[in-house]
Amino acid sequence: MLAERLNEVNAAIAAAASKAGRDPAAVKLVAVTKTVGLDQIRQAIALGLHDFGENRLQEARAKVDAFPDQSWHFIGHLQTNKVKEVLPRFALIHSLDSFRLAEALQHWGERLDRYVNVLVQVNVAREKGKYGLDPGELPDFLTALRAMTRIKVRGLMAMAPWVEDPEEARPVFRGLRLLQQQCSVPDMQLEHLSMGMTNDYRVAVEEGATIVRVGTALFGPHG
Ligand SMILES: *Cc1c(COP(=O)(O)O)cnc(C)c1O
Numbered sequence: 001m002l003a004e005r006l007n008e009v010n011a012a013i014a015a016a017a018s019k020a021g022r023d024p025a026a027v028k029l030v031a032v033t034k035t036v037g038l039d040q041i042r043q044a045i046a047l048g049l050h051d052f053g054e055n056r057l058q059e060a061r062a063k064v065d066a067f068p069d070q071s072w073h074f075i076g077h078l079q080t081n082k083v084k085e086v087l088p089r090f091a092l093i094h095s096l097d098s099f100r101l102a103e104a105l106q107h108w109g110e111r112l113d114r115y116v117n118v119l120v121q122v123n124v125a126r127e128k129g130k131y132g133l134d135p136g137e138l139p140d141f142l143t144a145l146r147a148m149t150r151i152k153v154r155g156l157m158a159m160a161p162w163v164e165d166p167e168e169a170r171p172v173f174r175g176l177r178l179l180q181q182q183c184s185v186p187d188m189q190l191e192h193l194s195m196g197m198t199n200d201y202r203v204a205v206e207e208g209a210t211i212v213r214v215g216t217a218l219f220g221p222h223g
Helices: 002-019 038-046 057-066 080-086 099-111 135-145 166-182 201-206
Strands: 028-032 051-054 071-074 092-096 116-121 151-157 192-194 211-214
Touching: 002 028, 002 038, 002 201, 038 057, 051 057, 057 071, 057 080, 080 099, 092 099, 092 151, 099 116, 099 135, 099 151, 116 135, 135 151, 135 166, 151 166, 166 192, 166 201, 192 211, 201 211
Parallel strands: 028 051, 028 211, 051 071, 071 092, 092 116, 116 151, 151 192
Antiparallel strands: none
16 A cells, blocks of 8 residues: 555654754655656655656656646766757656766757756766766866756755665765765755665665655555
8 A cells, every 4th residue: 555655654753853863854865766656656745745756758758748837857877869858847856877868858958948957977886887987076066057047956865785684774865965975066055865765765864865766665566
């Protein structure tokens, strides 16, 4: 039952926040609907959820267009040729991971006369073959983004490697928070940390996540 699962997730977020001396209201739950149909999204909305995450435009299109008043988060790798269609549909892009993508976002932001809210994805654990900036590249990257007037950097995003014991993900989340503290760029507020999924969101909240992206714990393994 979605209602019960949602209660459990909200309770776990509240417990993790209070353990860390944080306000649970400072953690936004993004319900990841990538395997989920319109009926379940409708139910989720009725239960008070308002933020939804999708990782591929092709799957997301019909859902976003069915529920355009919700706040949609683009959480997967974004190809530059999809930017034009993603911009009007998504409130926040969690996965800015290259300069080329930034240029495309700036270009289409100008063309469509929109501002683009983004998080910069960081490959904190420096995993081979994974998306995200190397932590060492982040300061120069953020500085370069200052010149891109259509891009509004709102924070950082990371994915931890999958591990059996979520405690092992803690250094990744702590690392992202340290980067947030260390990277100070004029006129840029890195207020958000998007980190934590079903397996590890409790640890992420303890380490300062302001956005958790949870799918399976809400909708089950197959939606
Ligand atoms: C699928 C996905 C999630 C949610 O994963 P669950 O383990 O189902 O909670 C979070 N973030 C990203 C980027 C995803 O692709």
